[in-house]
Amino acid sequence: GAGVSQSPRYKVTKRGQDVALRCDPISGHVSLYWYRQALGQGPEFLTYFNYEAQQDKSGLPNDRFSAERPEGSISTLTIQRTEQRDSAMYRCASSLIPGGGWNEQFFGPGTRLTVL
Amino acid sequence: GIQVEQSPPDLILQEGANSTLRCNFSDSVNNLQWFHQNPWGQLINLFYIPSGTKQNGRLSATTVATERYSLLYISSSQTTDSGVYFCAVEGSSNTGKLIFGQGTTLQVKP
Numbered sequence: 001g002a003g004v005s006q007s008p009r010y011k012v013t014k015r016g017q018d019v020a021l022r023c024d025p026i027s028g029h030v031s032l033y034w035y036r037q038a039l040g041q042g043p044e045f046l047t048y049f050n051y052e053a054q055q056d057k058s059g060l061p062n063d064r065f066s067a068e069r070p071e072g073s074i075s076t077l078t079i080q081r082t083e084q085r086d087s088a089m090y091r092c093a094s095s096l097i098p099g100g101g102w103n104e105q106f107f108g109p110g111t112r113l114t115v116l
Numbered sequence: 117g118i119q120v121e122q123s124p125p126d127l128i129l130q131e132g133a134n135s136t137l138r139c140n141f142s143d144s145v146n147n148l149q150w151f152h153q154n155p156w157g158q159l160i161n162l163f164y165i166p167s168g169t170k171q172n173g174r175l176s177a178t179t180v181a182t183e184r185y186s187l188l189y190i191s192s193s194q195t196t197d198s199g200v201y202f203c204a205v206e207g208s209s210n211t212g213k214l215i216f217g218q219g220t221t222l223q224v225k226p
Contacts, residue, residue, distance in 0.1 A: 031212070042202050042216030043159075056212055091159065093214075104149065104164040105214060110157060 004108030012114045021077045025094030037089040050098040082115045118143045118207045122217035137188040139203030147206035154199045
């Protein structure tokens with residue numbers, strides 16, 4: 001497809017379960033970003049990759065959250081032992097040139113996570 | 117860190133009216149983007165505009181980087197313009213991360 005794709009689009013899970021969210025960036029885009037958006041607020045940065053290297057994970061809220069991009073394309077955001085406060089829209093974005101100045105980010109449709 | 121403030125927080129317009137949305141930021145930026153989050157939750161790119169003026173149909177945007185603000189103009193508004201408009205910036209320290217404002221919620225009535 002032409003844009004950023006994310007799967008699943010909706011995920012309902014029970015507290016304590018692990019979840020894996022997938023992001024497929026625009027073809028040829030070297031940087032990939034993860035954001036989290038609570039209801040009624042703007043997205044907040046979690047982490048980003050240039051190629052396969054994780055550049056900044058300062059936005060990950062705690063060690064239950066991790067992300068990987070092993071081949072520099074598809075990325076997975078994993079949340080272990082989910083809690084109700086993890087419920088949010090998780091958004092992925094990609095950019096053509098390496099992140100860090102002067103590059104436009106394009107967002108996917110998001111994954112709506114609900115933790116019961 | 118850099119702060120982003122958008123105004124007004126809410127706006128109700130009659131179809132056909134014009135509007136101006138404002139984004140103030142607290143430090144120098146390398147990147148400024150305007151997005152429209154439609155009622156289905158999609159975040160759509162409107163403008164990449166770290167400085168200068170751009171136009172796309174009924175929408176235009178101006179960023180005055182030296183004075184640390186950006187404006188989004190919507191002319192002849194339509195009901196499909198409804199949704200939340202976000203301004204997002206990346207600071208000049210090249211962090212890679214976009215910092216979003218709280219958004220302006222626009223409702224256009226027929």
